[in-house]
Amino acid sequence: MYYILTMTIFKNKDDLFKNISFLKGVGPKLSKYLKNKRIEKINDLLWHFPYSSTDRSNMTTLDKLEAGKIQTIKVKVIKYNFPRVRNLPNKVICQDEFGKIDIVFFNSREGYIRAVLPLNKWVIISGKINFYKSKYQITNPSYITSLDKIDYIKKNIPKYSLTEGINEKSYRKIIEKVINNLPKLDEWYDKEILEKFGFKSWNESLLKIHNFENKDNVGNKYVRRLALDEILSNLIVLSKNRRKFKDSKKENKLFNNSLGKKILNNLEFKLTKNQEKIIYEINEDLRSNKKMFRLLQGDVGSGKTIVSFMTVANVLEFGCQSALMAPTAILAKQHYNLAKKMFDRTKIKIELLTGKTETKIRKKILEDLKNGKIDLLIGTHALFQKKIDFKNLGYIVIDEQHKFGVKQRMSFAEKGGKNCDVLLMSATPIPRTMMLTIYGDMDVSRLTEKPKNRLPILTYSKPEKKINDLIKIIKKNFSENNQVFWVCPLIQDSQILDYSSVKMRFEWLKKKFPNETSILHGELKQNEKDLVLEKFLQKKTKLLVSTTVIEVGIDFPDANLIIIENANKFGLAQLHQLRGRVGRGHKQGKCVLLFKDNLSKNSIQRIKILKKSSDGFFIAEEDMKMRGFGDIIGYQQSGEKFFKIADPVKHGDLFDYAENYIKKIENENIDKFDFLVKLHDRAEIIYTKND
Numbered sequence: 288m289y290y291i292l293t294m295t296i297f298k299n300k301d302d303l304f305k306n307i308s309f310l311k312g313v314g315p316k317l318s319k320y321l322k323n324k325r326i327e328k329i330n331d332l333l334w335h336f337p338y339s340s341t342d343r344s345n346m347t348t349l350d351k352l353e354a355g356k357i358q359t360i361k362v363k364v365i366k367y368n369f370p371r372v373r374n375l376p377n378k379v380i381c382q383d384e385f386g387k388i389d390i391v392f393f394n395s396r397e398g399y400i401r402a403v404l405p406l407n408k409w410v411i412i413s414g415k416i417n418f419y420k421s422k423y424q425i426t427n428p429s430y431i432t433s434l435d436k437i438d439y440i441k442k443n444i445p446k447y448s449l450t451e452g453i454n455e456k457s458y459r460k461i462i463e464k465v466i467n468n469l470p471k472l473d474e475w476y477d478k479e480i481l482e483k484f485g486f487k488s489w490n491e492s493l494l495k496i497h498n499f500e501n502k503d504n505v506g507n508k509y510v511r512r513l514a515l516d517e518i519l520s521n522l523i524v525l526s527k528n529r530r531k532f533k534d535s536k537k538e539n540k541l542f543n544n545s546l547g548k549k550i551l552n553n554l555e556f557k558l559t560k561n562q563e564k565i566i567y568e569i570n571e572d573l574r575s576n577k578k579m580f581r582l583l584q585g586d587v588g589s590g591k592t593i594v595s596f597m598t599v600a601n602v603l604e605f606g607c608q609s610a611l612m613a614p615t616a617i618l619a620k621q622h623y624n625l626a627k628k629m630f631d632r633t634k635i636k637i638e639l640l641t642g643k644t645e646t647k648i649r650k651k652i653l654e655d656l657k658n659g660k661i662d663l664l665i666g667t668h669a670l671f672q673k674k675i676d677f678k679n680l681g682y683i684v685i686d687e688q689h690k691f692g693v694k695q696r697m698s699f700a701e702k703g704g705k706n707c708d709v710l711l712m713s714a715t716p717i718p719r720t721m722m723l724t725i726y727g728d729m730d731v732s733r734l735t736e737k738p739k740n741r742l743p744i745l746t747y748s749k750p751e752k753k754i755n756d757l758i759k760i761i762k763k764n765f766s767e768n769n770q771v772f773w774v775c776p777l778i779q780d781s782q783i784l785d786y787s788s789v790k791m792r793f794e795w796l797k798k799k800f801p802n803e804t805s806i807l808h809g810e811l812k813q814n815e816k817d818l819v820l821e822k823f824l825q826k827k828t829k830l831l832v833s834t835t836v837i838e839v840g841i842d843f844p845d846a847n848l849i850i851i852e853n854a855n856k857f858g859l860a861q862l863h864q865l866r867g868r869v870g871r872g873h874k875q876g877k878c879v880l881l882f883k884d885n886l887s888k889n890s891i892q893r894i895k896i897l898k899k900s901s902d903g904f905f906i907a908e909e910d911m912k913m914r915g916f917g918d919i920i921g922y923q924q925s926g927e928k929f930f931k932i933a934d935p936v937k938h939g940d941l942f943d944y945a946e947n948y949i950k951k952i953e954n955e956n957i958d959k960f961d962f963l964v965k966l967h968d969r970a971e972i973i974y975t976k977n978d
């Protein structure tokens with residue numbers, strides 16, 4: 288029987304990549320539903336694990352949610368939010384006596400949602416808790432049931448999170464057939480590794496997980512084996528990508544820093560040793576005949592811009608054009624103004640191109656670019672959206688690249704053409720353990736030294752009932768010619784979770800400072816936002832009440848105090864980024880974290896870390912430990928996970944191991960892992976379309 292089934296399901300291992308409709312019992316209708324669960328190929332079924340029934344029978348109240356954890360909650364459905372706009376997820380707001388949570392559905396229809404989450408009914412929901420835009424949420428919950436079925440979750444049968452239109456029994460039949468008849472794969476690990484970690488074969492590991500034999504399904508060796516598989520396949524793809532880059536030859540760029548020296552004279556400060564070292568590294572890359580694909584990582588305010596300008600100068604000296612791209616128009620403009628100043632009294636021709644550039648001017652710029660009359664083009668990603676022809680583009684710098692995502696960075700890297708070097712700059716500190724996993728295809732320079740004149744930002748915490756004290760403090764700051772940010776988590780007032788709303792806070796502050804206060808939030812249109820920021824930059828306003836939309840990277844030299852309300856609703860890394868908005872000039876930057884009275888242990892620990900450290904990398908590491916990885920980089924926000932099995936916090940040792948291992952096998956026969964890489968299909972995330 289077993290033999291016959293094997294024969295009918297998989298003739299060879301590549302059948303795993305056939306469409307699920309290839310399986311008996313999977314018709315067009317079921318295929319369609321499974322597609323909503325991102326299951327299209329047979330292989331996708333394998334990674335859709337059953338979840339632990341024992342784990343999930345533990346109910347958590349909404350005051351005890353922990354981001355990054357899989358938790359089960361008992362809540363009442365109170366409101367639907369079906370935006371009916373493409374790509375916007377459907378949302379259901381639920382609550383218990385202690386708080387509220389958003390249940391977010393990508394790819395689920397209204398009818399289904401109304402059926403499983405009836406209004407005003409109590410339900411049990413299980414899934415991974417996220418903390419996004421200051422709210423707890425579960426995205427595509429793995430499990431929803433009514434209260435009368437509560438016993439069901441306690442049964443220890445493999446249970447799969449399903450979606451509309453999928454009958455549980457028939458699904459289990461299908462998955463069981465697949466799992467019990469997996470093609471036998473050749474082992475890609477040496478005996479040494481298998482023994483070291485106590486790993487079993489790929490087949491056995493999958494089988495055990497799907498049969499739910501080991502209840503401790505996070506720490507067990509079956510999961511750990513597949514986790515290492517996944518981590519490694521990720522690193523292999525990045526490593527191959529990196530090699531591809533290194534192997535593509537380009538023209539050496541030759542220069543002797545003459546232009547760079549000129550602009551150095553326009554600076555009011557001396558470069559730090561760290562800046563000099565990185566400039567040197569980049570120069571070496573520019574001079575070589577291998578294409579540069581480098582990430583410059585440095586905390587907010589560490590002085591990345593000048594590093595990029597110094598190296599741009601060399602490319603211009605050599606005679607190639609350069610492009611600098613920023614995520615927003617206002618940041619692009621700030622870079623443009625600075626570039627104008629720095630390249631003053633040189634022959635360098637600089638232009639600014641954003642979505643706001645008038646058509647007539649835009650046309651002229653495009654023409655001049657083609658003719659080589661513009662040397663340095665600064666702009667937003669309008670720079671790359673339309674077909675723009677450079678005469679001889681030699682260098683692309685992309686600022687604040689974390690806003691652009693993984694796939695995009697590869698496409699930028701290729702857009703420049705054959706002779707183009709690429710520098711990405713990011714202020715989002717990635718935990719050290721994740722560097723290679725995220726940026727393994729690039730060389731990385733880290734700017735860790737802050738400019739000497741920079742005083743570390745002083746961080747205070749204050750209970751909210753003392754909010755009136757802040758009025759005095761703000762007044763004092765105004766008298767010292769300082770500007771102030773006031774950050775609130777949410778736009779609208781919400782009754783149950785008493786977040787403070789920006790609007791409410793704005794009204795309150797406006798009464799105290801009628802002429803100085805302005806408001807900024809995500810509901811404003813981009814040009815409205817820009818206007819508010821321009822005014823603040825020109826010091827026409829002095830107090831900016833804002834959500835977290837205050838842009839990364841913009842220099843407000845006189846903004847020296849930031850007040851962050853409801854600070855425990857923000858992640859550590861985010862708080863660190865926020866406070867980095869102040870203290871960028873010569874004066875002391877200060878940050879006040881406002882808290883509700885009832886601080887959890889967790890919150891107290893977080894405040895301690897922030898007060899103690901101004902090292903973004905350390906903070907990112909701690910943040911990841913506390914909240915999980917997905918929240919830091921934001922992959923889960925798109926409903927897509929970076930890893931299916933591996934967990935950077937729980938499997939830290941495997942990540943470390945894989946990092947060393949990849950270095951070892953890089954130069955050997957990496958090909959024996961080809962099938963593994965195919966199984967995990969990292970290529971889709973990492974390769975560009977040219978591959």
Ligand code: ADP
Pocket residue numbers: 556557558559562585586587588589590591592593714738739740840842871872
């Ligand atoms: P970020 O790394 O966040 O992009 P910036 O490049 O905007 O930081 O630099 C922040 C501020 O620090 C700017 O006002 C810049 O002029 C200043 N700065 C950069 N390098 C130095 C230095 N070596 N000494 C003093 N100030 C510096």
Ligand code: MG
Pocket residue numbers: 591592686840
């Ligand atoms: Mg910057």
